[in-house]
Amino acid sequence: MKIDPSDLRRVSVFKEATDDDLSLFVENSILRMVEEGEFFFFQGDPAKYFYILVSGKAKLLQSNPAGQQVNLRTINEWQMFGALGAVRPDAIYPATAQALEPCTALAIESVFLHDALQTRPYLNFGLMQLMTGYIQEMQERYRELATERVERRIALTVLRLAAQIGKRSGGEETMVELPLSRQDVAEASGTTIYTVSRVLSDWERRGLVETGRERVLIKNPHGLVQISEGLDQ
Amino acid sequence: MKIDPSDLRRVSVFKEATDDDLSLFVENSILRMVEEGEFFFFQGDPAKYFYILVSGKAKLLQSNPAGQQVNLRTINEWQMFGALGAVRPDAIYPATAQALEPCTALAIESVFLHDALQTRPYLNFGLMQLMTGYIQEMQERYRELATERVERRIALTVLRLAAQIGKRSGGEETMVELPLSRQDVAEASGTTIYTVSRVLSDWERRGLVETGRERVLIKNPHGLVQISEGLDQ
DNA sequence: TGTCTTATTTGCGCCAGCGCAAAGAGGGAT
DNA sequence: ATCCCTCTTTGCGCTGGCGCAAATAAGACA
Helix, strand or coil: CCCCHHHHHHCHHHCCCCHHHHHHHHHCEEEEEECCCCEEECCCCECCEEEEEEECCEEEEEECCCCCEEEEEEECCCCEECHHHHCCCCCECCCEEEECCCEEEEEEEHHHHHHHHHHCHHHHHHHHHHHHHHHHHHHHHHHHHHHCCHHHHHHHHHHHHHHHHCEECCCCCCCEEECCCHHHHHHHHCCCHHHHHHHHHHHHHCCCEEEECCEEEECCHHHHHHHHCCCCC | CCCCHHHHHHCHHHCCCCHHHHHHHHHCEEEEEECCCCEEECCCCECCEEEEEEECCEEEEEECCCCCEEEEEEECCCCEECHHHHCCCCCECCCEEEECCCEEEEEEEHHHHHHHHHHCHHHHHHHHHHHHHHHHHHHHHHHHHHHCCHHHHHHHHHHHHHHHHCEECCCCCCCEEECCCHHHHHHHHCCCHHHHHHHHHHHHHCCCEEEECCEEEECCHHHHHHHHCCCCC
16 A cells, blocks of 8 residues: 555645655554554553554543543544644553554654654644643543533534544445444443443434444434533423 | 843743743733632633632532533643633633632733744743643542542542642641631532531541641541552541 | 621432343354 | 345443532632
């Protein structure tokens, strides 16, 4: 597989990059394939590389000492991840990255980005915008987890995942397909597979979604928005 | 009150700044006093200024539509807050900032920092380090909220607050004083004042802390660490 | 010193959501 | 077509923690 440097411009941080810069990054990258369920890196490893997902989907997760997991973020094509190491020289990955589907990704040494940041202001800005986005998302999700009931949280989570990794489904207007197991949704909304299953079954009875093995099809996004805002019942 | 530019070097972002730069920031700042309980800015306001806390303590909080609050971060002297506006041009504050004590703070226009970032690489790096720190803290707290029991979460919260805003108390070795109400702790750990009260009373019976009105004195930090790691009982 | 306000404690009842366990369903491999 | 593995569903019982309400304590202020 060959990566055209100009493809990199789909990465938000590289939106403003020159062609030369893009070529430079591609030349200094390694293409890595990761099987479904396998890992890019583990929480605690030295953050030697950062990644750009070329195809597939992945998730960032964190485990507590007892091994319970939470999903921090879902990663789609042309998103950058594991880039904190470029900012802190001795950094370790604060989370684990796992492939949700068979993935290909460009791996680039953190120091390479670190050095590039020194001389390319646009990269600094792009990276900071990315970071402020994460901060805001994490703050919101934290508040949701602290203050909202499960059903609402699951609705918010499903909607967020739909925006991040959903595929418009069929010929239909607003149907969105999500390749996620109950486990994935539970980890992303801070609950259990049992509760997710019960809630999804209920939604299915109400015609809001269609579910299947490792699959959620959103038939009525507006209905989910109403639930997420507590406007239903 | 007069601010000596060199005091600004205590702000992590300005660690590497030149004297000239520091003076420039001070000259372009307004000194704002905020009474205890009053607000620097509200979630949703246009992020026109960022702040550097000169004295006092403050907190960043977020409210959900129903008005329930969660504490996102506690701010101590010489910490910068509300700086996201410098990165996104049309930004609004994603959280509310409220004084925990009478506060004085330097207010500087976001665009001033924005412009300064263009020409001063050290600022970019400082700000990014700050951001990665927040991201990691929020990720951890999110995981804790999702996977840990309340008592453990309260222990983790109290220890974190002790590190961020605690004052070494008395002549004693490891006693730390926190000027926080049950409400503050509840909002910071994602629970209720009732549960915080019950847990603190229990800890007091076990000799780990001493409590008072809007006050927590940690007598045995190691004991709290044990609780936070689930090593007690 | 007495009054008022606000913070804290604690008894009590309740229920949302957890998690076991067992049954059911989907899909890949041979 | 059948086996097998993994994912999902759902009944059931349980409990951690919520939150009301009432009592108590600690300051603030006159």
